[in-house]
Amino acid sequence: MRNVSQSTVRRLSVYVRVLEDLERRGGETVSSRGLADRAGTTSAQVRKDLSYFGSFGKRGLGYSVPELLKSLRAILGLDRAWGVAVVGAGRIGQALARYPDFADKGFDVRAVFDNDPQKIGQRWDDLEVLDVGDLPQVFRERQIEIVILATGAESAQSVANQVVACGVRAILNFAPVKLQVPAGVGLNNVNMVPELESLSFALTNPQATARGVSGASQEPS
Amino acid sequence: MRNVSQSTVRRLSVYVRVLEDLERRGGETVSSRGLADRAGTTSAQVRKDLSYFGSFGKRGLGYSVPELLKSLRAILGLDRAWGVAVVGAGRIGQALARYPDFADKGFDVRAVFDNDPQKIGQRWDDLEVLDVGDLPQVFRERQIEIVILATGAESAQSVANQVVACGVRAILNFAPVKLQVPAGVGLNNVNMVPELESLSFALTNPQATARGVSGASQEPS
């Protein structure tokens, strides 16, 4: 398995979601076409994506829903729980720390940190906001592997440095800064402003945005 | 200007951010290289991106910071204010509605809606949570053009239908569902779980994630 593109990985996520849904409904098998329609892509794309990782289907029949789900979960590393910490207990940090979907998907938020004495000690559900000074110790104790960074932009780089120094190798960053992290550390950024700006562009330049979209299947019947 | 790719538009956003920063520091001109280094891309990419929209630089000299900023703002539609509404006054809706960066960038959150009587009437800063039943009237009065959709997944499609019926042609969706919208309506999705899953993949398959990244300039000196 070499050189799998980011878009493929993102689509695998979607396939997992679709397969979970099918399994819940009692579906036994699904074809690349069935998967594609529900995931919003094409059957060829589904087969190509899966082919990077092996052969999972039966010719003439399709894929076994539970088996493919199991395989994809293993590929994405979703067959285990991950220890997650949120740093920055502001509005977005709170929304994220208490977002139930994370735990459902195996991303256990095991700690929340802030450096504001007003915030430290607050209890949210079964989480307590901890002092960012205790971060190294707590990270070790609670086996934190993924950090959700939700401090203000000015502190983001320094927090990133700290958590990397603690051995964390994956950061989901919400602060609007381009973080510098050493090679080998995974970094994904979530930026809302560019999302709005891309909508602004689409509204301003309707002709440059012919993108079909919406509703119909991607391929001929 | 035909067929500008989504990635180009996203990068234009970044260039605007970098240029604003340069302008604040009093920078007069910048080269494609200077812009690229700060934006995390390459000089050729910068020039190519800009070339879709015209010629903005002076050979031998680079780009005038204020002029390029003005041009890019016009291209992205950021030389005006947009009327934004948040639907769904839950945790994430609240964080978004009160996020000061939106207003700074010309995205005016002019209304927040919910359907929960407990939520309706709450005041946040100078926003009041309104009844989603009043949505059509308020949208007309306050000239809402972009909707941030932050309800639970089950209501998302029905809210989308409502706001499209009110003439809204741009939606930023936070609910984890694939919304169906008519052609001509811009739709961007923000999904946190796939972001975490892609980190999980990177942690699980380090060899498939050789991506250099981080710190150094993208191009030779």
Next chain:
DNA sequence: TGTATCTTGTGAAAACTTTCACGTGAAAGT
């Protein structure tokens, strides 16, 4: 004026991603 230096704008090439199309194996029915 001439020359040296800089950096744009852009075709062409390379790299990457998606789509096509078909050989092949598996199942079902006659």
Next chain:
DNA sequence: ACTTTCACGTGAAAGTTTTCACAAGATACA
């Protein structure tokens, strides 16, 4: 057993995006 149908897996083709590389315009300075 044979035929038909289905749908995977995969090379090859098509399409898209990024990178390369260079001609040409602009400035600076002797």
